[in-house]
Amino acid sequence: MSPKHRTAWERVQIARNPARPKTLDYVARLLQPWVELHGDRAHGDDAALVAGIGSFRGRSVVVLGHQRGGDTKENLARNFGMPRPEAYRKAGRIMEMAGKFALPLVCFIDTPGADPGIHSEERGQAFAIAANLCTLANLPVPVVATVIGEGGSGGALAIGAGDRILMLENSVYSVASPEASAAILWRDSAKAPEAAAAMKxxxxxxxSFGIADGVIPEPADGAHVEPAAAIDAVGERISAALDELDAQYRTPAGLYDVPRLLEARVEKYRGIGAWREEMPPVAEPVVVEASGD
Amino acid sequence: MKDWFRRHHHPSFQSAGATSREIPEDLWEKCPKCSELLYQRELENNEWVCSRCAYHFRLRAEQRIAQLTDEGSFEEHSAYLLSTDPLNFRSATESYADKLRQSREKTGLSESMLIGTATLAGCPLVLAVTDFRFMGGSMGSVYGEKLVRAVDIALDRRLPVLTVNASGGARQQEGMFSLMQMAKTTTAFARLGRERLPHISLLTDPCTAGVTASYATSADIVIAEPGALIGFAGPRVIEQTTRQKLPPGFQTAEFCLEHGMVDMVTPRRELRPTLGNLLRIFSATGGLSVVS
Known part of the structure; x- marks a missing residue:
């Protein structure tokens, strides 16, 4: 099957390929130096999400990314890339630091979803994700998020609601995993391939929906076959996105024009949706009032 | 965009009334928790709380608005926003278009989210209420757009926003459009916050997934109704994934209070006085309009 005509389900398989480059592979090749930072300063450190600061092509940046394991042992240590609340709280404090030092935030999205365990609920998984969305909405620096593998629902969005959303050609981003959608809507998780196609x-x-801002082409057989080429292509596009955002929002003093940046973010997300508005039925009394009430 | 200058006369309610106000033949209601048979009129007088075990019945948006707001003060906005079907979605059993049609017929509502302006104990506010009967209160494009417009009204008139939430999360049938409503709504409410206008969120039964993980819990004040299921993953999903039995009281409003996630658990009959107090206290900050 030629790359242009892969089915959604084939792309899901590529996105989940254990040999596919992961956040730390991108970090190792793109950031020099790189310093990883740990812990949420409240409960613990979750290896399912990595955070740190580094220099990316001459620019100091802050990085967040989901981290899957390359084998079973590492996957167990990293909870299969499913962050717990402490991971999101770590991400939240690192986001604040990016804002404090006017450093752009670069995020790598690669998770099946947020951890659905008992302890994660006890520690407020939903509240932790919501807090990150709120922090991102107020963050006074540009945010560029790239989906490098699987973008699994709210657990992905929690570090993904940026000013630019880029996606690798074979990455996927979904409201629920194809298996979960199949279980809910087809009542049969074996229908995941059908669900993957239907969920777009x-x-x-x-x-095409105006949700992602660009597709980054992968080597013909997928990023796992030629990881270095794939990583460099991603680096190129992130760098271009940061240049573009700097050109628009960076002030001569080296800071950011925060009100304009935040308004643009509001407008970006405001534009996402599909709805129509009907006029009220003629029989309905409508009073047009002056503004100001 | 200029829709809020138009005043509609409760269009969602008029249509809802035709189906929901019919007096059922059976005037008794069985409490889902303690199985007590309760006289409907008594339940109505008791704000749909079981007089025996204090179980809080789920409310229709219309009932919720009637309980919370000053009589005749609610004016619905953007009532004619309708979902399109951006994925042209069809599962093995049904199409989204059919599902929407059925939900509209069953509930008399156009969508799962209603927004409007009202007064509560004399304080003007913007109100956004989910109706769980409409596709499980799920958040799709219309839900998100209505919330953004609710924030617009609040910014325009310097009013606080009260959201009353009961939702299973993002609407599957609109795929990623639904997931992105989490960012869309939270981004809008963050803007409300930057303008120093308060968002008070009431979490009611049940409130899970994408709604709990976005605007509904990033509010300034988060109130939960007693016994409400509140969480990220649904209890069934957790049991299936972890193969562990869930502890008693897991993911209830009280559980959330105990773990420090919500500001308070407030019985239904105390909601109006509590909200009235909060609105009055916030109005003293100077940024809010105090007359409608």
Missing amino acids: ITAADLV
Whole structure:
């Protein structure tokens, strides 16, 4: 099957390939130096999400990314890339630091979803994700998020609601995993391939919806076959996105024009949706009032 | 965009009334928790709280608005926003278009979210209420757009926003459009916050997934109704994934209070006085309009 005509389900398989480059592979090749930072300063450190600061092509940046394991042992240590609340709280404090030092935030999205365990609920998984969305909405620096593998629902969005959303050609981004959607809507998780197609989760779909801002082409057989080339292509596009955002919002003093940046973010997300508005039925009395009430 | 200058006369309610106000033949209601048979009129007088075990019945948006707001003060806005079907979605059993049609017929509502302006104990506010009967209160494009417009009204008139939430989360049938409403709504409410206008969120039964993980819990004040299921993953999903039995009281409003996630658990009959107090206290900060 040629790359252009892969089905959604084939792309899901590529997105989940254990050999596919992960956040720390991108960090190792793109950031020099790189310093990883740990812990949420409240409860613990969750290896399912990595955070740190580094220099990216001459620019100091803050990085957040989901981290899956390359084998079973590492996957157990990293909870299969499913962050717990302490991971999101770590991300939240690192986001604040990016804002404090006017450093752009670069995020790598690669998770099946937020951890659905008992302890995660006890520690407020939903509250932790919501807090990050709120922090991102107020963050006074540009945010560029790239989906490098699987973008699994709210657990992905919690570090993904940026000013630019880029997607690797074979990455997917979905409201629920194809298996979960199949279980809910087909009442049969074996129908995941059908669900993957119906839910329209590919990079090309999301660009056509105006949700993602760009597709980054992968080597013909996928990023796992030629990781260095894939990582460099991602680096190129992140760098271009940061340049573009700097050109628009960076002030001569080296800071950011925060009100304009935040308004643009409001407008970006405001534009996402599909609805129509009917006029009220003629029989309905409508009083047009002057503004100001 | 200029829709809030138009005043509609409760269009959602008029249509809802035709189906929901019919007096059922059976005037008794069985409490889902303690199985007590309760006289409907008594339940109505008791704000749909079981007089025996204090179980809080789920409310329709219309009932919720009637309980919370000053009589005749509610004016609905953007009542004619309708979902389109951006994915042209069809599962093995049904299409989204059919599901929407059925939900509209069953509930008399156009969508799962209603927004409007009202007064509560004399304080003007913007109100956004989910109706769980409409596709499980799920958040799709219309839900998100209505919330953003609710914030617009609040910014325009310098009013606080009260959201009353009961939702299973993002609406599957609109795929990623639904997931992105989490960012869309939270971004809008963050803007409300930057303008120093308060958002008070009431979490009611049940409140899970994408709504709990976005605007509903990033509010300034988070209130939960007694016994409400509040969480990220649904209890069934957790049991299936972890193969562990859930502890008693897991993911209830009281559980959330105990773990420091909500500001208070407030019985239904105390909601109006509590909200009235909060609105009055916030109005003293100077940024709010105090007359409608």
